[in-house]
Amino acid sequence: MMTRLFASRSNWCTSLSSGWTGLLSAALAGALATPAFGPWNIWPLALVSLTLLQLLLSNQAPKRAAKLGFAFAFGLNLPGLWWIHISMTVFGGIALPVAFVMVALLAAYLALFPMAACWVWARLFPQQHGHIDWLRSLMAFPALWLLSDWAMGHVLTGFPWLWFGYSQINSPLVGIAPLLGVQGVTLLLLLSCGGIALALRQRQPFWLLLPVAAFAVGAGLQPLSWTTPGKPLNFALMQGNIAQEAKWDPKNIRPTLLRYLEMSRLNQDADVIVWPESAVPALENEMQEFLANVDSAMREHKTGFLTGIQYLDMSERRFYNGVIGMGQIDNDGLQSYQYAHGNRYYKQHLVPIGEFVPFGDLLRPIAPFFNLPMSSFSRGAPEQENILVRGHRFATAICYEMAFSEELRRNVHADTDYLLTVSNDTWFGTSHGPWQHMDITRMRAIEFGKPVIRATNSGVTLAIDAHGQPIKMLPQFEQQVLRVDVASASGQTPYNRFGSWPLIAWVLLALGVATWQQRLRRDDQ
Numbered sequence: 001m002m003t004r005l006f007a008s009r010s011n012w013c014t015s016l017s018s019g020w021t022g023l024l025s026a027a028l029a030g031a032l033a034t035p036a037f038g039p040w041n042i043w044p045l046a047l048v049s050l051t052l053l054q055l056l057l058s059n060q061a062p063k064r065a066a067k068l069g070f071a072f073a074f075g076l077n078l079p080g081l082w083w084i085h086i087s088m089t090v091f092g093g094i095a096l097p098v099a100f101v102m103v104a105l106l107a108a109y110l111a112l113f114p115m116a117a118c119w120v121w122a123r124l125f126p127q128q129h130g131h132i133d134w135l136r137s138l139m140a141f142p143a144l145w146l147l148s149d150w151a152m153g154h155v156l157t158g159f160p161w162l163w164f165g166y167s168q169i170n171s172p173l174v175g176i177a178p179l180l181g182v183q184g185v186t187l188l189l190l191l192s193c194g195g196i197a198l199a200l201r202q203r204q205p206f207w208l209l210l211p212v213a214a215f216a217v218g219a220g221l222q223p224l225s226w227t228t229p230g231k232p233l234n235f236a237l238m239q240g241n242i243a244q245e246a247k248w249d250p251k252n253i254r255p256t257l258l259r260y261l262e263m264s265r266l267n268q269d270a271d272v273i274v275w276p277e278s279a280v281p282a283l284e285n286e287m288q289e290f291l292a293n294v295d296s297a298m299r300e301h302k303t304g305f306l307t308g309i310q311y312l313d314m315s316e317r318r319f320y321n322g323v324i325g326m327g328q329i330d331n332d333g334l335q336s337y338q339y340a341h342g343n344r345y346y347k348q349h350l351v352p353i354g355e356f357v358p359f360g361d362l363l364r365p366i367a368p369f370f371n372l373p374m375s376s377f378s379r380g381a382p383e384q385e386n387i388l389v390r391g392h393r394f395a396t397a398i399c400y401e402m403a404f405s406e407e408l409r410r411n412v413h414a415d416t417d418y419l420l421t422v423s424n425d426t427w428f429g430t431s432h433g434p435w436q437h438m439d440i441t442r443m444r445a446i447e448f449g450k451p452v453i454r455a456t457n458s459g460v461t462l463a464i465d466a467h468g469q470p471i472k473m474l475p476q477f478e479q480q481v482l483r484v485d486v487a488s489a490s491g492q493t494p495y496n497r498f499g500s501w502p503l504i505a506w507v508l509l510a511l512g513v514a515t516w517q518q519r520l521r522r523d524d525q
Helices: 002-016 019-032 044-057 062-080 082-089 096-124 134-152 164-168 172-180 182-202 205-221 250-265 288-300 399-403 405-409 433-448 494-498 501-524
Strands: 228-239 272-274 304-313 318-327 344-346 387-389 392-398 418-423 452-456 462-464 470-473 480-490
Touching (some): 019 044, 044 096, 044 164, 096 134, 182 205, 228 452, 288 304, 304 418, 405 433, 470 480
Parallel strands (some): 228 272, 272 304, 392 418
Antiparallel strands (some): 304 318, 462 470
């Protein structure tokens, strides 16, 4: 009975893979994965989605496999990234049909990477004699998919947003993240889907032991603690909920600062007060007296203080998006605020269009969207000192940077106590974008075994423990303060120590073994 069931499903998938029906099926399979990501987090859908893709790719010529891979990724990225249009239409002055075309072009660009992976897979590792080779499905395909993901995360500054590993933030597979990072989660997911696809195509149920083993490994690793918890600090995270259209209006600088000052005044019994990204809506150069007064008040109450701010390097005329630490720096509390002092972080991975405009002379005249406020920043250094507040070290990432784990890894050390991120996701309204961003942030906590403090303008403001579980969060689009105790963590996870090198070694080994086996088969024919 089980064999007949597998056979019927196999024939069904084969019939769906031909012609335009096949392309539509691939696109729908990709779209099926969208609810696997936040805010829905229906993680089993990713398993179904990638399994369907592998079934559709079976026995396909390279050109056809490329088309199916493109359709699948386009079907994932268009609905998955549709939230981007809000920044274009609401704040960028672009008509909705034009914004749709622009998001579709981004989705098509991102689909080129899986398309290339599928083409190479079908070209270099063709199916032979009508039988599926397990090395082809379980080694070559996952390795090529990971390579395409890495390319997506680096080419043209990279956009590793909808990597499939993030869809498993609530599944047992996430247990591998402290060892191999988010792409290790992707690998276990691909191996699980490959096992299911083999069981269906070869009509051999024993391949289902592979996903069972993958989930068992993840579940077994999940409870382990890779870092050592320390004494907790009490944080007050300010969610000012400043309207985005008013944020950069000069007449709103004073009301904005008064709002944050009043919220902070009521919470000065906290150990550390955190304001979000660009909470001070003016250049640090213009706010020196204000910051000195805030610093003095914080030190008087023995309160640490972290805030997002913009800085202009007068000598080089360069703007930086930054975070500075003030108030109670260490136990002695002797260091007072000084303009451009060293206890700070400058964002080093900037958002294209939002923070810098490539080919700006060409694009800026086209539409207001290319002239968004503060879209001319410079990059900070790749490696920067942790910010010190209340004697604790904070490895910092600003907003979009949380999607780049290898870059954050450079600044996370054994003596780092917390990960700090400040953000302003107001650009994307009540869409699913901020929730995807939150899950990416949760993955960083799991990878590094460090708690995350996340302050935003309008949500999602929250604290995350060293296992990636939210401790406490605020509702979106409400002016509130999050008071929460969060324990620090010392030490390093294997991923923090070795990064993606073990995974890179596996990819090279997998491709080498699969290539060697393919040559042996050709020699035998």
